[in-house]
Amino acid sequence: MRDSSFFTKVVHHKADQTAAVHSKATPIYQTSAFTFKDLDDLEKYYEGETSYLYSRERNPNPEELAEGVAALEEGSAGVAAASGMAAIFAGILSVVKPGDHILAAEDVYGGTHNLLSHELPSLGIEVTLTSFRDQESIKGEIRPNTKLLYSESVTNPFLRVEDMTVxxxxxxxxxxxxxxxxxxATPYLLRPLKQGADLVVHSATKYLGGHSDATAGVLTGERELVEKARQKIVSLGSNLSPFEAWLTYRGTKTLGIRMEKQSRNAQALADAMQRNADVEKVYYPENVSAEGNGAIVTIALNKSIEMNTFYRTLGWIKIVPSLAGVETTVSVPSRTSHRALSAKDKERFGIDDHVVRVSVGIESSDDISAQLEQAIEASK
Ligand SMILES: Cc1ncc(COP(=O)(O)O)c(C=O)c1O
Structure with missing residues (x-):
């Protein structure tokens, strides 16, 4: 039998936390709560003098990520969430309440489409999804209770660039x-807050993190709206964990060089695919920004291509129902992100099994084109 002090020691033994440790990287504050010396110290939190009480409310790692992204986007505040969807939900709820109306682009990401067309209406929020290609159709859908315009700076999978002036x-x-x-687009290419947006949201799971190893979201923009969204995140419990925040923040440090290289590789791939007679159409935007046109290239292959053979012969280019990692990957919108669309909508948007979305990585540019070209060739 251990003596009774063992049971206390085993819980309370730890190194002196007050020692100054000058760590180059931010430590991971893997804690659910923070300690206080006395009641005065505790009061300081409620008076706004100290920042941390309980990690669902605030934790240094999500804060560091949110502040970093806010700085890149030039937002006055930022908040991190457990996923892109959690950040989108909180951001929307910071603007609208039951009885209000949202006007959204019909070609937004499938998950967002679902949130807008099913979840929000079930909470009494009216939503209209319409084409944002045509300003008359946007204007025609505005109602007296419309409060929010929602869209994506570059859409998925056909890469329509939103006209922020309109x-x-x-x-x-x-x-x-x-x-x-x-x-x-990421703030490397576009900064929508500078073009009139009030809130900008990210699936940080994608380019901000950049390594396909963390799920995260960030919302940035006007401080008042971001603080309202933070309250929603706290109440809904959709805060980001310290470790996911740490990984994602680490990823953001290479955002510039990744986007620079990936956009250059994507431009080269789009050019190569344009020259390929077995590619019916290449979707790759022009003039997105002076820094490039982004790292996604969507191709519609000729109907004579046998798609299972194509995917099987892609070798190191894997089917991944996500995007934005350092490796080149492909996704099949008709089977994943846009699977839930009705057959009619799929046809209207031109989404079928021959549409392939390529998330271009940081490999050697020629190798990426060659890998796709040989798979197309083998699948005829
Ligand atoms: C443009 C866009 N927004 C939001 C999301 C949702 O992000 P998450 O999966 O991090 O919740 C995605 C996911 O693919 C996306 O592509």
């Missing part, structure tokens, strides 16, 4: 807020 003009005339998902 949205800004419509929002200005109708006193609406604008929320933009900047996941595909």
């Amino acid at each position: 949205l800004q003009e419509i929002a200005g005339k109708n006193d609406l807020k604008i929320m933009i998902d900047n996941t595909f």
